[in-house]
Amino acid sequence: MKKTITLLCLFILGFNCIEAQVKYEMFQSSKLGEERQIKIQLPRGYTSNEEKSYPVFVILDGDYLFEVVAGNVDYYSYWEDMPEAIIVGINQVETEYDDCLYSEQNSLPVETGASFFEFIGMELLPYIETNYRTVNFKVAVGHGNTANFINYYLLKSKPLFQSYIVVSPELAPQMLEYIPESLSKVESKIFYYLANSGSDKKSLKQMSEALHADISAIENKNLSYSFNSFENSTHYSAPAHAIPNALQNIFKVFQPISKKEYKDEILELEISPVLYLEEKYQAIQDLFAIDKTILINDFKAIAAAINKNELFEYYEPLGKLARKHYPKTLLGNYYLARFYEETGEPKKAMKTYQSAYTLDEIAGITKDMVLELADAIKEDFGY
Template identity: 20%
Template sequence: MFTRLIISALVSFILVHGYAQLQIQTIPINSAAIDDQLNLLVYQPDSYETSEKSYPVLYVLDGQWFFYNGVGIQETLRGENVMPEMLVVGIDFKNRSFRDSLLQVNWSGVLKLVNEEVPRLIHDRYRSANEQVLFGWEQNASLACQSILIKDTPFQGAVISNGGSVDGEVITNYATNETDTKYLFVANSKNDIYTRASTEDLVNHLKQFQPSGIKWKYQSFDEEVHESLPYVSLYQGLRFFYHNYSAYIISDTRDFFDEGGMPALKQYFKERGERFGLDTEINNSTKNMLIWLAWKQDDFRSFDYFMKEFEEVLSTSRYASAYWQSRLGTYYYTNEAYQKAINHFDIGITNYPDPEYLAQMYQYRGHAHLQLGHQKEGRLDLKKADELRSLCKETEG
């Protein structure tokens, strides 16, 4: 099912953009490391020609099969605003027999090709950023995994599918600066009888040695088979790598507190900002979302908490209307927080005297005053509400 969704997204992408409109170049590379010539397929995002910025790079091993998947998935994810635009580079290993033979007789040469020669060529010809991700399948999964465990690797992340085993010594010898985090996404399926053991071997090594500076995740997609898994793996792997690129999203206030509450939220934005050059402070859309979510779930305790924590957001243009002040005041009144209800009705009546909400705000404010024992203020507000309703009826008549 998941693979069908991915393929559907790719087909839609191709139909909308058309191959002719994609900015794709074929670049030959004469590799000293493998003593042979290969082709690189290079995709430039739409904005490349009109901007001066540098772009992250997705390198796709076995580009002869998976390059267009990388392009389509990257475009689909970017459309959801969960990752930035990227250059996509497919390393074309021609066919299975050529690839398998090359890896068997010259593993170290391919490792040098992937980690040195190709990134250097791309950096020389394109505006590539330091943020680079490598995808590998089958034997190239092991090569991709070993690549991010090499000291001074150009890659910040690897997505590996249907394989990935590396010698335990490679993991134990891995050393990195604590601030230089790498991401590793490992995928397989119980149905892949060919490579499952290799992946399990890698996962066991990662659990045993816990390499410093590597954030890794293993996921088994048991509805997939050997041939379909790389599509899903690449999609989910990119989402894992860019897990904190998008705005903070949560579907239940209980999850907010279970996952660490306000300290965790502040840390999320701090790490996100430092990693991607974005604002490190909690943005207003997140504050509004949490307030709205608590109100929608009728979780008054969380609502009141967020209103206190995010008090400054209430002075933004979003809440500059009788509609919002009446809505907030009414919710406070319903939950017997009468003084807070009065505060919002005061703002609504004074600053936004919209006839559509004015009588209602006077009425609720009057009842709130009465609940607090403010008899005079309460009676005056209720009288004003009646007068406004009478005036409205006369106008309609």
């Protein structure tokens, strides 16, 4: 059964990749003094005349990492657990060593490594931003040597990428100091995902675990950090495990409120749960430039928390928010009526339930249900 499920998942990922638009280009680089092959996957249905813009993933070691990332991104975005994105892979099958060359004195890019650093920041990304519709949320992905390399962009005063997926990094010695220092000082939101495997060579695993310990100790509200150690994976299979975990963590804010988020965060809030909901969707707007309609699932989660914690005064702002996002439905009126009913204004509650009769049913809230609630109030109070 487990094997069947695995094959089905691989089939779905493969099918999704067929649906997405993948193309290969030869990119002439003046910084490198040569051509490089890049792969680009555009979101499903991407056309030149639409207005929607997308985050960008830059995948080093694109000769083998591209499909892993592209398939997962397409799959997660299909189920709306993350935004659709533009995926750019750089093939390095014959050039990885030279591309990742760093100085033994300071662990920073040197010679061909410095040229490759400039190629990405000064040529490739400007080309993508000029020719495709992008938002200012960029994700860098690397494995082994390239996982070390992508951190160099983090060392800039304004990091080039907003998110880093660092899998089994072959860290240059001084990067153990540079990375935590930079992450402790970031002044804008940075997502950092680190992973290693059980079969990574001893020195590599020790360095990644030392890095994990140092990053875990950082107290910076702008840093969102997560770590996984895949003890049963090999060094080369680690990315297949790491990428979906990374996407889950990086794009958590984009996803519907989960049972865990509801239990561990929302029920324990010291602020208004409605404010929590508004801030969640404002973060989606700020990070990904997406004006996302609040999901019915999320309205229901907040309403459940209000009811469970008996914070009935918050039904009023929740009702107003529901009217804004679903103006033709019963949702807003239902929450407002609950507010009046629970705060001692039964007549207002009754009238609000009754006025909802002309609106559309939604989320299990039916016209019959609200009329029954109105009739119950009328019978109890003799209106």
